[in-house]
Amino acid sequence: MKNFIDLRTIYDSENTFGDFSIYIDEHNLEATEKIRDFYGFSDSLKKDYTFVLKKISTDQLLMTDSEFELLSNKHFIDNATGDVLILGLGLSMIVLPLLDDDSINSITIIEQEQDIIDYVGAKIKKLDLRNKVNIKLGDAYEYYKNKDEYGKYDYVYIDFWPSLNESAFKDMEEMLITYKPLTKDENSFLRCWSYELKTII
Numbered sequence: 001m002k003n004f005i006d007l008r009t010i011y012d013s014e015n016t017f018g019d020f021s022i023y024i025d026e027h028n029l030e031a032t033e034k035i036r037d038f039y040g041f042s043d044s045l046k047k048d049y050t051f052v053l054k055k056i057s058t059d060q061l062l063m064t065d066s067e068f069e070l071l072s073n074k075h076f077i078d079n080a081t082g083d084v085l086i087l088g089l090g091l092s093m094i095v096l097p098l099l100d101d102d103s104i105n106s107i108t109i110i111e112q113e114q115d116i117i118d119y120v121g122a123k124i125k126k127l128d129l130r131n132k133v134n135i136k137l138g139d140a141y142e143y144y145k146n147k148d149e150y151g152k153y154d155y156v157y158i159d160f161w162p163s164l165n166e167s168a169f170k171d172m173e174e175m176l177i178t179y180k181p182l183t184k185d186e187n188s189f190l191r192c193w194s195y196e197l198k199t200i201i
Ligand SMILES: C[S@@+](CC[C@H](N)C(=O)[O-])C[C@H]1O[C@@H](n2cnc3c(N)ncnc32)[C@H](O)[C@@H]1O
Pocket: 062, 063, 086, 087, 088, 089, 090, 091, 092, 093, 094, 095, 110, 111, 112, 113, 116, 138, 139, 140, 141, 159, 160, 161, 162
């Protein structure tokens, strides 16, 4: 079992870079009992601060480290092993717990925003003492098409949706088919963030 890293040790309480901002939200975004029950946790992942990654020009919230995010990404951090592909860098919340894990060989991340790669990537680089992380500028809807570019992975994690709704779940179903060729074998994981909640949301 791995633990999430306290993002207060990574980010300032407020910072702007290019068209993006990372800051501590004054609201504490707690998960509902229904979501806690679904994942079989009590309130053990609750905390009293929440970081937010926002795109300024569109006012779009791209990622938080809310209790809901911790719960819904716990399977990934506990099961990631070998060579890992993550679509969506965000706050790097799910990347940081893997850096010192001996079972991880490589972490490839596809991110479409250069500003996020520059800012968040620099934070990761300082902590990536074993040089495992490779962040590439790219679009998750295109990356799988380039057979010369991509490798094969033990865990493919598709994590670029900012929120959950019917159209996101439909999109996930397509991505699960599209990204299957990038898995190593039948033991590899191929998951979309929170797809398991389709039946209860
Ligand atoms: C929910 S966050 C990812 C969370 C992240 N895995 C973490 O550990 O914090 C979504 C990220 O995906 C990126 N993104 C959104 N659409 C994308 C796309 N089509 N291709 C690549 N990245 C995308 C966003 O810019 C944002 O950084």
